[in-house]
Amino acid sequence: MNDFASPVMLPAHVRQAQVCCTVQSVILAGGSGTRLWPLSREHSPKQLVDLLGDRSLLEATVQRVSHVFDARRFVQLEPLVVCREDLRLPTAERLLDCAPHARIVLEPASRNTAPALTVAALAARAAAPDGDDPVLMVMPADHLIAGQAAFAAALGYAVEHAASGAIVALGVPPQHAETGYGYIRTGALLGEAGSRAIERFVEKPGSELAEHYVASGEYWWNSGIFVVRASVWLAAIAHYQPAMASACADAFARAASDSSGALHLDAAAFAGCPSDSIDYAVMEHLGSDPRFAGVVVPLVAGWSDVGAWDAVWQVSDKDGDGNVARGRVMFEGSTDSFAHSGGRLVACVGVTGLVVVETADAVLVAAKDRVQDVKAIVGRLKAEHGAEAQEHRKVQRPWGYYDSIDRGERFQVKRIVVKPGGRLSLQMHHHRAEHWVVVRGTARVTRGAESFLLSENESTYIPLGVTHRLENPGKTPLEIIEVQSGGYLGEDDIVRFDDQYGRMQGTADECPGTSSQ
Structure with missing residues (x-):
């Protein structure tokens, strides 16, 4: 058994209490949020950016679900977060304040939500x-729910159904004909809380069919939030x-915990796992198979998947x-528009129904009713190996951040800011040299055998090799200007010690063409 699977020791007063059941929140944090480009990027996805305020959607989700139940009736375990290996450090950093004892399961490759939930169920048991x-209370890390009390009440009803063996979905009674969501066809009424049997899951419909669904009153939006016993x-x-079950079990059995407690699934075993969503893998079978009971509980709590601009x-x-x-924005004679500035002034004059999002290296201008098509732009960028699909120009690292200022055929210039106590990795490059100029603070430099x-205003040179x-x-941020020069500036030119x-060495949290720190 790996360290991650060590049973949780509960306080005596909890062990002695009359408890309905043990609940485990599972936060699925592996999404990329491509429709919210250019703010959301592959290595800085929407759940990790401050999209709606001063905290990320991941932090809001964890805080929303933590200690949501009365401890006299439920034992609620610390949150379990499933994310990609390359998102380990930024995810852990976001959890420091809101859930420092959360457990993290790391996927070596993206395999969609059904495998993520399967390894989470194994870890929870x-x-x-x-x-x-x-x-298990399973939910995406990147949704918004405005009504905490209504959310907690819906979860309570869902847990009761799940404790009896049902597979439960939270469904949102629709407010309009939405083509961006999947739907759940509801069946017989079950109890006083408005819960209903699941007749079937329906994928995203066209506009005409969506209008029919809403008018019928029989279809609810699929929120992507599920509640189910681990064994079920x-x-x-x-x-x-x-x-899928076999591959996930193998990947979990061979998993190893690191010094921080994060669980790394076995890469070879997980690579053989089929990729599929919770909906396709299991939920679409409910209603037609008596072996598994499906229940949908109404969620009327200001839910949004915040899926597009x-x-x-x-x-x-x-x-x-x-x-x-958002940010430095001015509207003049404009209506029903959204504008986000990452730094520069954005001025919108005489526009209606427009979305404008400005970042340091990309600007999006889109009709508000066409923002679903942003995903196609990201697909084209990836096909062309555009760096804008992967990282922002300003990239966060556990030691601070760097900003790529300029780049040419044989050089790259970066502004590097290291927080107090921060240390970059001990490393070496075969194909490039580096010049460092301190512009603020004090730097300790290791160069070969020297330290x-x-x-400020002092510099040094790091020869290749x-x-x-x-x-x-120091106690204040360190800021340097780094100039890389050489015939090859790719990220794979790095040896870590x-x-x-x-x-x-070679982990995916460092992207080709970006910093090697």
Whole structure:
């Protein structure tokens, strides 16, 4: 058994209480949010950016679901977060304040939500106290829910159904004919809370069919939030997707925990896992198969998947003309528009129903009713190996951040800011040299066998092939200008010898063409 699977030790007063069941929140944080480009990028997806305020959607989700139930009736375990290996560090950093004891399961490759839930179910059962079979409250990390009390009430009803063996979805009674969501056809009424049997899941419909669904009153939006006992999910996935169940079990059995407690699934075993969503893998079979009972509980709590820029506009505070401004934005004679500035002034004059999003390296201009097509732009960027699909020009790292200022055929210029106590990895390059100029703070430089301090307006040169490290020993941020020069500036020209943040040579948290720090 790996360390991650060690059973949770509960306080005595909780162990002695009359408890309905053990519940485990599972946060699925592996999405990329391509429709919210250019703010959301492959390595800085929407759940990790401050899209709607001063905290990320991941933090809001974890805080929303943490300790949501009365401890006298439920044992609620610390959140379990499933994300990609390359998102480990930024995800862990976001969890520091809101859930420092959350457990993280790391996927070596993206395999969609059904495998993510399967390994989470295995991890939850292994860690549950006294061999318990916890009820999993499963939700995406990147949704918005305005009404906490209504959300908690819906979850409570869902847990009761799941504790009795049902597979439960939270459904949102539709407010309009939405073509961007999947739908759930509801059946017989079950109990006083408005819960209904699931007749079938329906994928995203066209506009005419969506209008029919809303008019009938029989179809609810699929929120993507599910509640199910771990054993029930594992039985369902073994029945409907045996290859997936086997691969996930193998990847979990061979998994290893790192020094931070994060669980790394076995890459070879997980690579053989089929990719599929929770909906396709299991939920679409409910209603026609008596072996598994499906229940949908109504969620009337101001839910939004914040899936595209029109949804961000919808949930944001607007001025008298229906405009939403973020950052340095000015509207003149404009209505029903959304504008986001990452730094430069954005001025919108005489426009209606427009979305404008400005970042340091990309600008999006789109009709508000066509923002779903942003995903196609990201697809084209990826096909052309455009860096704008992967990273922002300003890239966060556990030691601070860097900003790529300029780049040519044989050089690259970066502004590097290292927070107090931050240390870049001890590393070496075969094909490039580096010049460092300190413009603020004090730097400790390791260069080969040397170790020395640099103050403001001092500089040093790192020849290619020489082991080096940069760190900030001071109490204020360290800022340097780095000039790389050489015939090849790719990220794979790096050999690591030591890193305090656990990043290994060749890991995906470093992208070709970006920083090697």
